[in-house]
Amino acid sequence: ETGVTQSPTHLIKTRGQQVTLRCSSQSGHNTVSWYQQALGQGPQFIFQYYREEENGRGNFPPRFSGLQFPNYSSELNVNALELDDSALYLCASSGGLAASSYEQYFGPGTRLTVT
Amino acid sequence: KNQVEQSPQSLIILEGKNCTLQCNYTVSPFSNLRWYKQDTGRGPVSLTIMTFSENTKSNGRYTATLDADTKQSSLHITASQLSDSASYICVVSPRGGSYIPTFGRGTSLIVHP
Numbered sequence: 001e002t003g004v005t006q007s008p009t010h011l012i013k014t015r016g017q018q019v020t021l022r023c024s025s026q027s028g029h030n031t032v033s034w035y036q037q038a039l040g041q042g043p044q045f046i047f048q049y050y051r052e053e054e055n056g057r058g059n060f061p062p063r064f065s066g067l068q069f070p071n072y073s074s075e076l077n078v079n080a081l082e083l084d085d086s087a088l089y090l091c092a093s094s095g096g097l098a099a100s101s102y103e104q105y106f107g108p109g110t111r112l113t114v115t
Numbered sequence: 116k117n118q119v120e121q122s123p124q125s126l127i128i129l130e131g132k133n134c135t136l137q138c139n140y141t142v143s144p145f146s147n148l149r150w151y152k153q154d155t156g157r158g159p160v161s162l163t164i165m166t167f168s169e170n171t172k173s174n175g176r177y178t179a180t181l182d183a184d185t186k187q188s189s190l191h192i193t194a195s196q197l198s199d200s201a202s203y204i205c206v207v208s209p210r211g212g213s214y215i216p217t218f219g220r221g222t223s224l225i226v227h228p
Contacts, residue, residue, distance in 0.1 A: 002158070002160070004158070035218075041220055041221075042204050042219050042221050043159070043204070043218045044218065045215050045216055045217075045218070056215055057215075058215055088156070090159075092158075101147050101164060101166060103164070104149075104161065105161075106158030106159050106160070107158050108156075108157055108158050109156070109158050111156070
């Protein structure tokens with residue numbers, strides 16, 4: 001086990017709704033990254049938070065937003081859900097930025113289905 | 116645009132056999148290259164991480180090699196086991212710039228008894 005947890009495990013939402021996914025990082029890790037993984041694809045970087053501020057963002061629209069809290073927890077919020085948002089959402093915590101040589105520890109993911 | 120291409124897309128081998136997975140990338144300059152193992156429906160687990168100055172890194176039966184000149188990496192699995200059945204993902208991170216890692220689509224490995 002990596003010590004990174006995510007909730008909920010599965011979620012079904014309707015197009016146009018909003019969703020909040022949660023991640024609890026390893027204690028002491030100051031960086032959390034979020035990824036979207038469509039079926040049969042590799043993960044795609046959404047953004048990362050370093051010491052509670054966004055630091056790096058992939059090619060995702062502003063309706064994808066996040067928060068990182070001092071207690072090593074974080075949230076991914078997605079507004080105005082679209083069918084293509086159906087995917088496995090992964091968070092990863094580390095002691096430094098995602099592109100650095102710090103080890104990244106992934107959570108088990110949240111499977112989001114948009115109908 | 117930074118790209119990471121993995122081959123083959125899928126691979127079936129018999130238990131006990133060796134196999135090699137390939138990763139070609141265009142990310143330049145790059146900071147590090149990682150290989151992950153991802154079981155179905157689970158988060159990826161790190162196997163190896165190599166900086167641009169390293170040529171090889173081992174983790175048990177897993178050995179990764181890196182040729183920064185040709186922008187190629189390989190992951191060699193020795194004496195495969197049924198539990199090796201998973202997707203293997205190559206990830207390349209840039210040095211400087213956006214600091215955003217680029218993931219390959221993965222190679223799906225199935226090990227049969």
